[in-house]
Amino acid sequence: MIARALTFLWICLSSAVSAQGFAGLGTDADGYALPSAQTALTFPTDHLSHPDFRIEWWYLTANLQGADGREYGVQWTLFRSALAPETGSGWQTPQIWMGHAALTSARTHRFAQKLARGGIGQAGVTAAPFDAFIDDWQMQSQATTGDPLDALILRARGDDFAYDLNMRAQGDLVLQGDQGFSLKSPTGEASYYYSQPFYQVSGTLTLPDGDIAVTGQAWLDHEWSSQPLNEDQDGWDWLSLHFEDGSKMMGFGLRSGSGAHFTSATWVTPVGETTAYGDGALALEPLETARVAGRDLPVRWRVTLPARGIDIVTEPLNPQSWMGTGFPYWEGPIRFSGTHSGSGYLEMTGYD
């Protein structure tokens, strides 16, 4: 998701967000490659990084339960940001990497951030086996046959939490938008975007009180672009939903300064058939705000996709799922009910 884009131009942006869209994502793409609807994605090559594009991320969210039925959410993200469209080597490489990890329960939200540059072996994405890593955090393929992403281990560690998860995909990769070409604005900004939403997860969470065995499901996104946002878009609301019947849905709404919303959704059947919905099909309506990190955030949403007969309301597991990282955002597990029920993840950026 685009959104997930959060990204990281943290580096170039910090305070100067407003005029250029959130996190500098709306700036010009001079010298960088641009996504094209004509290019077909090829795997496993496209699981790796694309250094000629400005930004890229591998974004995993998991909804988990302990043996006692308690719910948890886990986030693991690796961002790449290029200061120049080249690979480089050694310390002078222009490829900068950032990791975000979080472990959310109903009461607590723990998170950590890592920064590193590529070129010295501290962070990057390698093939054979597929391994996305920064320091000791990693998402590594365990698959011996099929797609490398079919089986993964996932590890991260912060000051007061750690997790170690095994993930097995129960379905195929899902291409978002038009065969992986995902439009982000009426004026044509776009990204390459595909997902693996079918993971079954088992593993261990480590908290200061001890280890917790968990099981659940997870969703992986991989997206890259050079200019995914239009200049007047300043944030987004993004959802990934696991329905109880095994269907999946991805949806987002990009908020622009003029007040207009640009929405997009992808419906995925339990066997992996996808239907993409363009701007306007999906509607996102904030129902209730909570005071989070000194600002009011809509933590309860009404989500409707009339074409599929969907009219649901989402509730956060923990309304305070705030990522107080270099550039801050809200990211946390949710439950939903209404015409359908299930669980998923919500991300909200650009609320100042």
Place this chain on the structure above:
Amino acid sequence: MNRAAFAALWSHWRRHPVQLATLVAGLALATALWSGVQAINAEARKSYDRAAGVLGQDQLDRLEASGGITVAQYVALRRAGWNVTPMVEGDLPKDNLHILGVDPLTAPPQPALAAFAGDGTALAAFLGNGFLLVSPETAARLDNADLPPLRIAADVPPDTAITDIGVALRLLNTDRLSHLLIARQQPMGLAPLSDITDLRRVTPQDQSSLAQLTESFHLNLTAFGLLSFAVGLFIVQSAIGLAFEQRRATFRTLRALGLGLRRLMTLLALELGAIALVSGIVGIALGYGIAAALLPDVAGTLRGLYGAQITGTLGFDPLWALSALGIALLGVTAAGAQALWRVARMPLLAPAQPRAWAMASGRAIRVQTAAALGLLTISAALVIWGGSLMAGFACLAALLIGAALALPVMLLALLRLARKFARGPLGEWLVADARQQVPALSLALMALLLALSANIGVGTMVGSFRTTFTGWLDQRLASELYITAPTADEADEIRAYLAPRSDAVLPIWSVDITLRGARAQVYGIADHATYRDNWPLLQALPEAWDRLANGTGVLINEQMARRDRLGLGDMLALADGWSEPVLGIYSDYGNPQAQLITGTDALAARYPDTPVLRFAVRVAPARVPGLIADLTDRFALPEGTLRNQSEVKAAAMNVFDQTFVVTGALNVLTLGVAGFAMLTSLLTLSTLRLPQVAPVWALGVAPRQIALAELARTALLAALTWALSIPVGLALAWVLLAVVNVQAFGWRLPMQVFPDGWLWLGLWALIAALLASAWPVWRLVSLPGGQLLRVFANDR
């Protein structure tokens, strides 16, 4: 009433402007020297704190390895989850710039990098093409188009550039990291460091180790400042004493007119306070000037001695100015208390005649002599039983004050002796008159004695140091060429290339270890005649060099031997399972750290991974320039890689001379102050001496002859004081070398005397004394005869 009384008192200064000027100048000088030294110290300490505070280097534990850390070692730690950040440090000698390379992505938050906050593109530029973050004063002086662009950040220490680690490695032409800083906060559940790496973990011993290292240097400066202040106070006291003495008639008249004693005292105190205030302000200006002028030299000294980066420009601190004013007031209080007390005890109707100011009785001289003996005894006791730097300085203080107090009685004794040699009535009068004047002049002469002794003492110390140091350098730097290779591979190539082209290629390599809780360097040296013949050993066991070569013992430096009280044959635990006896102790001037030498094989066996990057090359001196040219052509060697012996020696001597520039300057200033004290006292006397001179004039001695006699007497007193200052100065030098130096630096220097220096100093003292007496004498002898006659008409 107040107004009238004050006007009456003040009229004295209007009639004696020179006296007022003397008082103000004396106090201003004293204040200036003292507060100037304080300003220098404060500025230096500020720089240490700034340096230590950068990147929290003073607080965080670090990982080190001799020869540096590879990128692979760093990455291994990160991939094990340890939150460490790499640092690269090094110098660009040509630009006199210390380079500090950091990785902003993993570095802890820090003020020096605060420039990035709110300016996102700055970080991108820092990581991208790169730039140097420097302080404004450094930016102003750097002028090298080959350096990356500069950006200003006020928090960066002077002569230091902070830059991205990639840029730093490129500028320093190395591939090794200097050390890793370990963040305080670490992720949970990490494997222990010792399971992941064999790098050494070092905890910073002190908030600012530089401050500790340089403490003795600043203590020295402070002592000098204090000495100058004391000498300046002599001037002030004599000027105040004279002014009060001359105003006795005024005081009596004012009291007789009904001015209360308390009010008179208050008015006088106010008057002194006003003078102190004015002098203090002049002193602040002067002190600031002195400090600003000396600071570049102090900076050079500290950089040379300790590698400390001090800014060469002085900031103005209002608190410092305030304390300087306080010192001026304190000085006036100390110098004026006696005079005020005397006024307070003055009987209302006492005859208003001058009491031949400060005419000391025989009893006063006896008390003074007893005090002198007591102080000298204390000084001797401190030499024997003292044992700290403070005790060393206390010993110095007792010695100097004791010697000063003993001066009058010594002068009187010498003059008694001189009387036997006096010829003719005029000669006898001259000597007798000199004796009569000793008590009155004693304060000024004491100041002269202090200044001369300090000169001789410090001169002897510096001279001894220089002679010893030069000889030691000749021995230590026996090889003709020194090479530092940027990388281990290049080192191997250079070594192979040099082997057939030189007499010997001797590795210079060292490992940092922690020994008895402190850092120490262990050097491995090859078994070669270069060392056997030249290395200066203070003490050694028989066959020390043979045993060193086969790896069954170590040599240690004098600092370490003194600090840890180690002697020949003592066993020393260097590391786990590595203990060796001390075979010898060598002198190692200028090194603040403990150092050991072992055989190169013994060291290589224990630290096989430490690269040998430095070599000493033995080759006929005539072939050195050719060899340097060959090496430069053949290998792409960065600047500073090749140093020939004479260059190294010159650099070392330069550092040495820098060290004592400040000392020399303060010496001259102190002597100047003493000369000024003479002038003041003689001026005072010239007006009081009419009763002594008038009869001589009346007996028919021509004014010109009287003038010559007066000059001769001053010269005689100065010469005698100079003669007495020699033993005092030598004692001072001995305490400096054998007590203070050992405590401050950990090494002892053999004392050498330089009599030709004393002669020069004597000459200067004479000239100063003659200059100081010229004007008072001229004033005395150019008095109209009528005024001299009036002496007989008046009461005496």
